[in-house]
Structure formats: structure tokens, C-alpha cells
Amino acid sequence: MGTAREWWAVRRQDMSMAPLNTNTSNTIAQHRAKQYSHEGVKAGVKAATIAFIASAIPVLMGARAIPWARANLNYAAQAHIISLVSGAAFFVVADKTILASARKNSFEKLAIHVEFPL
Known part of the structure; x- marks a missing residue:
């Protein structure tokens, strides 16, 4: 292999010729993972919007009213301050939502496969 372009061309061709996975449990798991990540993104966007508003008002008002900030x-x-707060809120909430969904799914699978004695 001579160049990086040739290497990537061969790599792309190898990936496209990979057989499709017909395992139903794997496709169900992939579907759930996609669903959980979508829920996490939706929750993260909501949190980022709220954090944007909650941080923009004090920062903008403080930059005009406080002499040091002015x-x-x-x-x-x-x-920068406003975007950092919004980004942090997005990633924290999205991560927590995805982990909570995965944990819930894990406990549901455990309850199906294991019978707990009373």
C-alpha cells in the first residue's frame, strides 16, 4: 500500500463487503441503544436550552451593570461563558439519561432471567 488514500479505499471496500448481521437479539439491542441515545439527546437539548436562558440573563446583565464585568x-x-454552561448541561443530562435508560433495561433483563426467592 502506497498512500493513505489507497489504504482508506481498501478499508472502505472491506467494510462494505461485510456480511449483514441477522442476529435478532443484536438488532434489538442496537435498536434500544439508538432509542436510548435519542432520548438522551432530547433531554440534553432541553437542559441546554434552559441552561442557556438561565446563564445568558445574569451574564449579559452583569456585563452591563457590574463595573468589573463591564x-x-x-x-x-x-x-464563551454562556456556551460553556449550555454545553456542559447538554452533556451531563444526555449522559445521565442514557445511563439511566441502560440501567433500567439491564434490571428488566435481570428480572426476566432470574427468579428472586421471596
Whole structure:
């Protein structure tokens, strides 16, 4: 193999010729994983929107009312603070939602396969 382009071309061809997986339990697991990640993204977007509003108002008002903030926080700094808060809220909530869904699914599978004595 001479170049990286040739290597990627062969790699792409190998991946496209891979046999399709017909295992139903694997496809169900993939479907659930996709569903859980979609739920996590929806919850993360909601949290990021709320965090955006909750952080934008104090930052923008503080940058106009507080003398130190007026002198030291330019528009880029204000936008950076707001976007960091929104991004952090998105990733924390999305991660927690996905993990909670996976944990719930795991416990449901355990309850199906194991009978607990009373």
C-alpha cells in the first residue's frame, strides 16, 4: 500500500463487503441503544436550552451593570461563558439519561432471567 488514500479505499471496500448481521437479539439491542441515545439527546437539548436562558440573563446583565464585568468581559467572553454552561448541561443530562435508560433495561433483563426467592 502506497498512500493513505489507497489504504482508506481498501478499508472502505472491506467494510462494505461485510456480511449483514441477522442476529435478532443484536438488532434489538442496537435498536434500544439508538432509542436510548435519542432520548438522551432530547433531554440534553432541553437542559441546554434552559441552561442557556438561565446563564445568558445574569451574564449579559452583569456585563452591563457590574463595573468589573463591564471592563473585563467583552462579547466573546460573554458568549464563551454562556456556551460553556449550555454545553456542559447538554452533556451531563444526555449522559445521565442514557445511563439511566441502560440501567433500567439491564434490571428488566435481570428480572426476566432470574427468579428472586421471596
